[in-house]
Structure formats: structure tokens, C-alpha cells
Amino acid sequence: MNEKNQSLSESTVKPFRIKKSDWHYKLQKFVFGKVPNYTSGCPYAWMTLFCIFAVLIVAPIKMLILALVWLFKTLFKGIEEIIFKPRFIKWVERLDDEELFKLQDFRNYYNLHIPTLLFSNYSDESIIEICLKKRGVDMESDEYKKIIENGKQLFREKKEENLKLEQEEATKYWEKQAQKEKRINERKEKRFESSEALKTF
Numbered sequence: 076m077n078e079k080n081q082s083l084s085e086s087t088v089k090p091f092r093i094k095k096s097d098w099h100y101k102l103q104k105f106v107f108g109k110v111p112n113y114t115s116g117c118p119y120a121w122m123t124l125f126c127i128f129a130v131l132i133v134a135p136i137k138m139l140i141l142a143l144v145w146l147f148k149t150l151f152k153g154i155e156e157i158i159f160k161p162r163f164i165k166w167v168e169r170l171d172d173e174e175l176f177k178l179q180d181f182r183n184y185y186n187l188h189i190p191t192l193l194f195s196n197y198s199d200e201s202i203i204e205i206c207l208k209k210r211g212v213d214m215e216s217d218e219y220k221k222i223i224e225n226g227k228q229l230f231r232e233k234k235e236e237n238l239k240l241e242q243e244e245a246t247k248y249w250e251k252q253a254q255k256e257k258r259i260n261e262r263k264e265k266r267f268e269s270s271e272a273l274k275t276f
Contacts, residue, residue: 099123106133155192163192167202168209173233176226178203 093100093113103110106126113119170178178199204214212218 102126106130159192160195167205170206172222172226173229175203175206176223176230179223
């Protein structure tokens with residue numbers, strides 16, 4: 076009978092559920108950042124009571140952190156706008172045809188090869204527009220197509236030149252390795268000859 080009553084009582088126990096819209100759930104989330112998993116209402120109630128008092132300490136600290144983050148962001152953004160952004164624009168305006176070709180044809184080239192700003196977000200296309208505006212050229216014009224073709228040619232020439240230099244460096248390296256190996260073999264032969272000469276005495 077006791078086992079039957081126990082099984083019946085276990086089957087009638089409802090799982091502990093919390094509504095995310097309840098004030099006590101939001102309070103715990105604010106204090107802890109994440110609401111722990113509760114299996115019953117007793118620890119949940121005690122934690123809610125704890126959070127009622129803890130929020131008096133947690134709330135000012137979080138507000139202070141948010142205020143400091145906002146202050147530093149505003150400060151650095153102001154410094155960027157006054158000092159670094161003008162320098163960035165001048166740097167972009169001096170881009171050559173090859174750099175413009177790379178910006179157009181290589182994805183995320185700006186993020187990898189051009190000095191970035193902390194807060195201002197520029198796409199490759201917007202940087203091209205800044206540079207062309209300085210030159211007085213429109214992106215839809217034939218002059219822009221000529222610039223890109225010239226940049227493409229410069230890029231190919233530089234690529235071929237770099238490849239040639241790499242091949243020359245590789246050739247020099249293997250020549251040095253061959254000379255080194257030759258010297259080692261010569262030393263081994265001399266040692267062998269000297270050891271053979273000693274044996275004859």
C-alpha cells in the first residue's frame with residue numbers, strides 16, 4: 076500500500092515551472108545574468124528574496140559600468156572623428172590604380188590591408204568612391220574602367236615580378252645547399268684518405 080501511495084504521489088507532483096514574464100524571474104536574471112535551474116519552489120523563493128536585497132548593490136554597479144562604457148566609447152569616437160578619420164580619408168584618397176583594382180576584385184581587401192578605424196565602418200565600395208571623388212571620376216564612367224584595367228595590369232606585372240624573385244631566391248637557396256653538401260662530402264673524403272694513410276704506417 077505504501078509503495079502504491081508513493082507512486083501515486085510522485086505521479087501527481089507537477090514539475091516546477093517559471094514564467095519568463097514574471098517580475099521575480101526578471102529580477103533573478105538581472106542579478107545573476109542567467110536564472111539557475113530550479114526543481115522546486117522553495118529554493119526559488121529564497122533566491123528571489125536574496126535578489127530583492129542584492130539588487131540594491133548590483134543595480135548601481137551595472138549602471139556605473141554602462142556609464143563608463145558609454146563615456147569611453149564617446150571619448151574614443153570623438154578622438155577618431157577629429158584626429159584619425161581625416162588622416163584615414165587622406166590615405167584613401169592617395170590610393171593608386173592597383174589598390175583600387177584590389178578593392179574591387181578581392182573580397183574584404185579593406186579589412187585585411189587598409190588601416191581600419193575603431194568605430195567608422197567602410198566597405199570596399201565606399202573607399203573606392205572616396206578615392207574617385209578626389210580624382211573627379213564617376214564609378215559608372217569609362218575613365219573608371221580604364222583605371223581598373225591599368226590597376227589590373229600593374230597587379231599582374233607585380234605578381235610576375237614577385238614570382239620571379241621567389242624563384243631566384245629558391246635557386247640561390249638550393250645552390251647554397253648544394254655547395255654546403257659538396258664541402259661536407261669533400262671533408263669526409265679527406266678524413267677517409269687520412270685514415271687510410273695512417274693504416275699503412
